[in-house]
Amino acid sequence: MTMEELREYVRARVRITPSGCRNWTLCLDKDGYGRAFVASFPETNRAHRLSRIAFHGSISDGLVVMHSCDNPQCVNPVHLSLGTQLQNIADSRDKERGGAYFYSGQENPKCVIDDDGVRRIRTLKRSGMTHSRIGAEVGCSKTLVTLVVTGRRWAHVI
Ligand SMILES: [Zn+2]
Structure with a gap:
């Protein structure tokens, strides 16, 4: 699969939300992240990381892909940035992510379908x-x- 095909693969599997997020429409993992396994890109099975690779190239070792929107199922490359694990922890602490569990239905990042x-x-x-x-x-x-x-x-x- 080429990078262009990978971009097509990602584009075909998202739903654009009013907030501009592109929510992954296939399976989500227990943490609410989109799951995707593409044989030609075995380095990750997380859809947002795959999207980052598709639109910005490979991710250096040890870096995490962070969401500016704090929506784990979002794979919009514009909402994704690279950081270290420490930055990611500081970022989630800033946003006090815990509140998310009170949402219902597809607002809840833990849900696996929309x-x-x-x-x-x-x-x-x-x-x-x-x-x-x-x-x-x-x-x-x-x-x-x-x-x-x-x-x-x-x-x-x-
Ligand atoms: Zn987003």
């Missing part, structure tokens, strides 16, 4: 697909699919 994902899960369920196939299709766990279709999670999405 509102469109929820609607897609419900549509696929109506078409008779099994929960594990839906999970594979949407990029989330079978457990989450079950929670969505039974209305125990994301009931506020219409």
